[in-house]
Amino acid sequence: MLELQGAIWFRSGSQDWGGKDRIALLAAIGEHGSITAAARAVGISYKAAWDAIDAMNNSAGEPLVVRAAGGKGGGGTRLTERAEQLIRTYRALEEEHRRFVAHLGRLGDAAAEDLNVMRRFMIRTSARNKLFGKVESVRGGAVNDEVVLALPGGQTIVSTITHESVETLELKPGVEAFALIKASSVLIGLPDPGLRLSARNQLPGVVSRVVPGAVNAEVVLDLDGGGSVAAIVTNESVQTLGLAEGVRALAIFKASAVILGVVG
Structure with missing residues (x-):
């Protein structure tokens, strides 16, 4: 029986932007307005969250997450419009990807064998x-x-x-x-x-x-x-x-x- 799973991963040139986990972090920041709360929500450390944010900001070439100015309730973090658009795009692609995987799964064993052959094509070694x-x-x-x-x-x-x-x-x-x-x-x-x-x-x-x-x-x-x-x-x-x-x-x-x- 053919069982398929998959995930979408963004790349920019030779750099990785990230995939499902980093999009989830961005969404959590948008929801909570706090790096600490967002990191806790997705199950990573505060430092790992900031490392991921720095990597995404650098890969995007513009800020995706910025510090909000402090006020009566203290400072926080917020998403830029670019980050919010990125989340929307990812979720749209994820839905299309889900439909694609479901359709591929209905093709049966022939598709499974073809996918296995394609997977072999991706192995690169120095051995002739x-x-x-x-x-x-x-x-x-x-x-x-x-x-x-x-x-x-x-x-x-x-x-x-x-x-x-x-x-x-x-x-x-x-x-x-x-x-x-x-x-x-x-x-x-x-x-x-x-x-x-x-x-x-x-x-x-x-x-x-x-x-x-x-x-x-x-x-x-x-x-x-x-x-x-x-x-x-x-x-x-x-x-x-x-x-x-x-x-x-x-x-x-x-x-x-x-x-x-x-x-x-």
Whole structure:
């Protein structure tokens, strides 16, 4: 069953204005006319409230909250017209966002899968290879555990990571995870019935692209069943192995070279 939640967050260039919590603080200031009372109402400290106000004032480029002049009842704080407009705009957007999320929820499981794919697009790492799958098995060891990740196309990747990491990431059969492998950690070999290697991961596929450089070349292998793996090998190795588009080959890498991660 698809269950969606969301929130609106304002940004100005590279700066964050804030979201629901800061709008709630502004609204509380407008209601109570006091930073102390507003902070208490939203459950933060007086200092945290002023820090948030300073950040919002700076991000907006103009005051959103100002001190009111003292009088018989003492001074206080008030919202500027800009702040009041910001609250109105946020509440209007929040209502539209609520309707959007409700509509998306009615689209069902297909939308859930699409959203999951989009979420994966947002993961950015320096590792050239990023493969998604589900944990097939976890075998515990004295220090390191062996985790087998099943890829959508039927192939598997083996990773050895610490038992602490397995617990932190809450890895167990059925959990969605992804594998990161640097291109420099991947070797390319040719299929050979007599080939025996100590590397746990030997994924078959077809060379889809060879990008030569001054010394090294990037070789991209389209894996059987889907997905691809890139490797950095010497130009000499490309020639020796006869690597070219359409050639069948193996992507070879150690289990210790595989970093595992989870989304969210």
